[in-house]
Structures are given as structure tokens and as C-alpha cells.
Amino acid sequence: MASGHRAGWVIALAVMAGSLAVAGGLAVRRERALAAEAPAYVPTPSEEFALVFAEMAIDERRLLRQSLSEGREAEARHIAATPGLARREGDVLFIRHDGRDVASFADDANLCEGFDNCSRWRFLGELALGPRRYPYLSFFHGEGDEITLLVEARGELVVLGQGLPSASPDGRWLVIAGHDDYGSNLSVFAVGPDGLKFVATSQEACQPARWLERDRLEMVCEFQAGESARAMLVHDRGWRLEAPPDAPRPVPAAKPEAADEPGYFERKGYRRLAR
Numbered sequence: 473m474a475s476g477h478r479a480g481w482v483i484a485l486a487v488m489a490g491s492l493a494v495a496g497g498l499a500v501r502r503e504r505a506l507a508a509e510a511p512a513y514v515p516t517p518s519e520e521f522a523l524v525f526a527e528m529a530i531d532e533r534r535l536l537r538q539s540l541s542e543g544r545e546a547e548a549r550h551i552a553a554t555p556g557l558a559r560r561e562g563d564v565l566f567i568r569h570d571g572r573d574v575a576s577f578a579d580d581a582n583l584c585e586g587f588d589n590c591s592r593w594r595f596l597g598e599l600a601l602g603p604r605r606y607p608y609l610s611f612f613h614g615e616g617d618e619i620t621l622l623v624e625a626r627g628e629l630v631v632l633g634q635g636l637p638s639a640s641p642d643g644r645w646l647v648i649a650g651h652d653d654y655g656s657n658l659s660v661f662a663v664g665p666d667g668l669k670f671v672a673t674s675q676e677a678c679q680p681a682r683w684l685e686r687d688r689l690e691m692v693c694e695f696q697a698g699e700s701a702r703a704m705l706v707h708d709r710g711w712r713l714e715a716p717p718d719a720p721r722p723v724p725a726a727k728p729e730a731a732d733e734p735g736y737f738e739r740k741g742y743r744r745l746a747r
Contacts, residue, residue, distance in 0.1 A: 574627035578741035587615040627744040638680040651677035
């Protein structure tokens with residue numbers, strides 16, 4: 473009798489399980505059919521804008537990190553090679569003299585797209601001019617325009633111009649020359665007890681090569697577009713470029729220039745710390 477009851481319960485449970493399975497299958501098929509009939513989800517214009525804006529923000533942050541890191545690896549080597557002259561803390565470069573900070577230079581958080589819309593300061597090393605050591609650095613502010621500057625012992629800036637400086641063997645002369653798609657610059661400074669004096673300038677497209685004597689600097693110039701030529705920058709009662717068989721090209725004496733726009737470099741992250 474008991475076995476008959478158990479058999480009945482088993483049959484009933486089997487029937488219920490089968491019914492549930494059939495019902496579940498029907499429900500799944502019904503949900504799939506409804507999903508197939510439902511239109512695909514289309515984000516609203518505001519949702520699309522938010523997604524695009526988020527992707528742009530992520531990309532801009534990545535580009536900014538890349539921009540801020542450019543040149544810093546080389547700068548770290550220059551800092552290590554000249555102990556006591558410079559240090560960096562994040563986006564701020566410090567120039568030092570006699571064990572204390574005399575000037576700081578802060579990179580800003582702008583992408584360098586377009587002219588004069590960012591600030592990137594990089595320490596390049598030191599120049600021995602006479603008995604003095606001058607830290608020098610580059611300032612980039614967009615559109616390929618890069619300026620080389622010296623820093624005096626009390627934190628003042630000396631703007632040299634475009635290109636890298638080259639000092640004569642006796643430390644009496646400093647020449648800076650550069651050439652790119654944005655222009656050319658050749659400048660000569662005399663080094664004296666009171667610092668540097670701007671004495672001659674030219675717009676010739678040249679790059680310094682090597683000093684042969686204290687008043688003769690071999691250069692590579694582009695007097696004609698696309699053609700490089702060896703030339704000699706010579707001092708003899710004035711400066712001139714010699715590139716035979718061409719006639720010598722005078723490098724005119726520098727004329728007094730208007731001072732830089734007041735506060736320009738301060739707005740670009742420069743701070744004089746020594747007084």
C-alpha cells in the first residue's frame with residue numbers, strides 16, 4: 473500500500489516537473505520573440521554627446537601627459553651632470569646658486585597647439601663664460617618657437633634667442649644661432665665682468681659647428697634654400713661671415729632693442745626667488 477502511494481507521488485512530481493520545463497521553455501521563447509520584435513536601443517543625442525565628451529577628455533589628458541613629459545628625460549641627465557645647478561619638482565624647474573633656489577619655471581597645463589599658448593621650460597646645462605658658470609635653459613611656447621635663456625646668479629633672465637649657444641675657448645664670446653621653418657637668428661655676445669653684452673646680429677640661416685680659434689667659429693649655413701655651405705664667423709674689427717668664393721657677409725653691430733614685454737615671462741611661469 474505504501475509503495476503504491478510513493479509511486480503516485482513520483483508520477484505527480486514528474487508531471488509537475490515536465491509542466492514547469494514546458495512553461496519555462498515557452499517563457500524563454502516568448503522573451504526571445506519579444507526581444508526580436510523590440511527596436512535596437514538608440515542613445516539620445518545628450519547621451520551621445522556625453523560619451524564623445526568623455527572620450528575627448530580622456531584623450532586630452534593623455535596628450536597633456538605626453539606634452540609635459542617631452543624633454544624631461546634628457547633634462548634629468550643634464551641635472552645629474554651638473555650637481556647643484558638645477559632640480560625639478562613635478563612641473564616646476566628650479567635653478568640654484570650657492571645652495572639656494574634663485575628662480576623657478578613652471579610648465580602650464582595647456583596643450584602646445586598654436587602659437588604662444590603653452591609654457592615648457594627645460595634645463596639644458598651650464599656655460600662656462602670667463603670665471604662664471606651660467607645655467608641655461610630652453611623655453612617652448614608653441615608652434616616650434618623655442619628660446620634659449622641664461623639665468624644670472626640672482627635669478628635674472630638673459631634672453632639669448634633661437635638656437636643653442638656656443639662659447640669661445642677663452643670664454644670671451646658667446647654665439648647663438650639657429651634656423652628652422654619659422655626664421656633664422658645669429659647673435660654674438662661679448663662676455664665681460666658685468667655679464668653679457670649683445671654686440672652683433674644677423675638673419676643668416678646658420679648653425680655653429682666648432683671654434684677653431686678664440687675669434688673664429690666654423691658654421692654650417694644655408695645661404696640658398698636647400699643648399700648647405702661651410703662658413704667661418706670671424707672677428708676682426710667687427711664680425712663677418714666668410715664663405716669663399718662669395719664675398720664676406722658682414723654681421724652688423726647690434727642696435728638697442730626694446731625690452732621684452734613687461735611681465736611676459738612671469739605670465740609664462742617664471743619666478744625670480746632671489747632678491
